[in-house]
Amino acid sequence: MGLVIATTNKPTASIDDPELSLRWSARLSLTTRILAVNILAIALLAGSLFYLDNYRDELTHERLSQARLQTKIISDALDRQTPENREDLITKFATDLESRLRLYDDSGAKIVDSFDLAEPTYRFRDPEAQPWQKDVARTLDQSIEFIVLSAPITAFAEPEIDQVSAWPELELLSADQEPNSAVRYAPDRTPVIIAAAHVPSGNHRLLLTSNARDITRIVRAERSNVVLVIFLTALVSVLLSLFLARTIVRPIRKLARAAVRVRLGRAPEITVPRMPDRRDEIGQLARALADMSGALRYRIDATEAFAADVSHEIKNPLASLRSALEGLDRVDDPELRKQLLDVANDDVRRIDRLINDISEASRVDAELARTKFEKVDIGQMLDQLLAAREQRDTNESVKIAFARPGRGVATIMGDDDRLERVFSNILDNAVSFSPEDGLIEILATPDAGEVVIQISDTGPGIAEEQRQNIFKRFHSDRPAGEAFGKHSGLGLAIAKTIIEGHEGTIKSIDRPDGQKGACFEIRLPKAPAT
Incomplete structure (x- = not known):
């Protein structure tokens, strides 16, 4: 039993764990944080809309490449035909490719146009005559292009005087140059593919144009599917977030109110709900x-x-x-x-x-007041401890190698938290004494009715005459250059007390491999088989 020497109404200073403190989200409720996290995940999913812009660019580049190849083939075919057969050949190619083909002579004048020879293979659509959904789609296209900083594409317009000088693709084309291509936007913001090639015979030039509305249709269809998926996912995510927040926040508030009543002590018997049905x-x-x-x-x-x-x-x-x-x-x-x-x-x-x-x-x-012991898997506990230390960067530049035993092989009866403190204290000492880029090795193995844990480092080691003194209270033998007062000298003493409280032993021995460094050996009774 304890003795109360004096009481005071002054508030005591609280010591907050910096790892558990919140900075920018400190004023947000738990429900808000859960919603924010899930909505952020949905926002990342919405980023796939921007990927569709790259997908459209890839389709456009592929179509431009095809257009250059087509004009090359057509120009070679025209080069082998007589002038009388050129019009029939141009008409056939234009119909098959759903394009418009124009041929210009050496003076730059247009001499053949497939639209004059047959029915036009495509017509530009008037945006004013289209439904409002198309206006929304075009606005979304422009917004995404602005956000991803797409290169601007000029609008397509038929020249008033159709000649070579009206087409930059033709004017810059030389006799020995490969076909070139470009893309522009029709009035309804669908791509217009333009390709130009040189026809050696008669020093003519060939121009191909086509309205690739299928590219826009494919991209917008995929975008609609993605938007639908995002909407449904957001709806389900919000509902699940609210459900999760309710199952967490409501019981926590109930426990908080009970804790406040306990603190105020306004009732002789205050019952904190145990919630036996919850196993989380x-x-x-x-x-x-x-x-x-x-x-x-x-x-x-x-x-x-x-x-x-x-x-x-x-x-x-x-x-x-x-x-x-x-x-x-x-x-x-x-x-x-x-x-x-x-x-x-x-x-x-x-x-x-x-x-x-x-x-x-x-x-x-x-x-x-000792805690009732429960089964503790040493391998699992050390795995979690090492993962936590790695996350907090507690090991500095020192590497830790752990030969994890099989599940259930190294199981003892004990207090998990106190045992974790033992290994944490020993690892802290090993890290402080290890050189830069040193190595700490951990081995946990069963030995008859015991579990043996050895923690070895590559530091200066512990002198034979000091191996008993290091477990005494307030004994402090720190590395050279370390600031005074960083350690109380109680770490190993506390570790020894906890291990002995578990009916085990702890001692400092030579490294099993004979190398320089310290080695701590802990022996704990193995848990009885179930």
């Missing part, structure tokens, strides 16, 4: 808080009762001692004075014995 972390938290509040109430009651008993026990010898000391001033008889001094000395010894008994009782109370 919230249920564990509820049961832990219920156990904690019960233990707290027990300790408070025990402390109050113990303080009353101590006050009562000390009051009598103190009253006797005060009476004896006050009587010394009024008594002149030496014999009587001697009796009063004997009484005072006896009261002092009695108070001393009471204080010693109180101290012993406090130690017994601490021992009775």
Whole structure:
């Protein structure tokens, strides 16, 4: 049992774990954070809309390449035909390719146009005559092009005087140059593919144009599918987020209100809901808080009762001692004075014995507060500890190699948190003593009825005569150059106390491979088979 020496109404300073603190999201509720995380994932999915812009560019580039090849083939075919057969050949090619073909002579004048020879193979659509959905699609196209910084594409317009000088693709084309191509936008923002080639015979030039509306149709269809998927995903995500927030936030609020009632102490018996039906972390938290509040109430009651008993026990010898000391001033008889001094000395010894008994009782109370042991998989626990240290960059430049045992092979009965503190203290020491880019090796193996854990480093090692002293309280032997006061010298002492509390042993030995460095060997009783 413990003793309350004094109480104060001043608030105590809180020590917050910086790893658990929140910065920019500190004022947001848990529900808002859950929604924000899920909506962010949906926003990343929406990024696929921008990928469709690249997909459209790839389709356009492929179509331009095809157009150059087509004009090359057509120009070679025209070069082998007589002038009388050229018009028929141009008409056939234009019909088959759903394009418009124009032929210009060496002076730059147009001499053949497939649209004059047959029905046009395509017609530009008037945006004003199209439904509003097309206006929305064009606006979305322009918005995405602006966001992804697409190269601007000029609008297509038929020249008033159709000759070579009106087409940059033809005007820049030389006799020995390969066909070139370009893309422009029709009035409805569908791509117009333009390709030009040189026809050697007669120094003519060939121009191919086609309205590739299928590219826009494909991209917009895919975009509609993606938008639909994003909408449905967002709807489901929001509903699931609200459900998740409700299952988390409501019980936490209930536990918080119970914790406040416990803190205020306005009722003699305050019950914290245990939530036995929940097997998740919230249920564990509820049961832990219920156990904690019960233990707290027990300790408070025990402390109050113990303080009353101590006050009562000390009051009598103190009253006797005060009476004896006050009587010394009024008594002149030496014999009587001697009796009063004997009484005072006896009261002092009695108070001393009471204080010693109180101290012993406090130690017994601490021992009775030990945690009930449960099965602990050392391999799994070390895996989690090393992952946490790696995430926090606790190991600095030192590497840690862990030969993980099979699941259930290295299992003991113990307190997981306290054992984790033991290994964390040893690893902290190993890291501080290891050189830069050093190596720490961890080995956990079963040995008869024990689990043996060895942690070896590549530091300077521990002298033989110091291997017992390092486990003493406040013993501190730190690396050269380390600032004074960073370690209390209690880490290994605490580790030894915890290991011995688990009926195990811990000691410093030579490295098994004979190399330079320290090695800590921990032996713990193996858990009985189920």
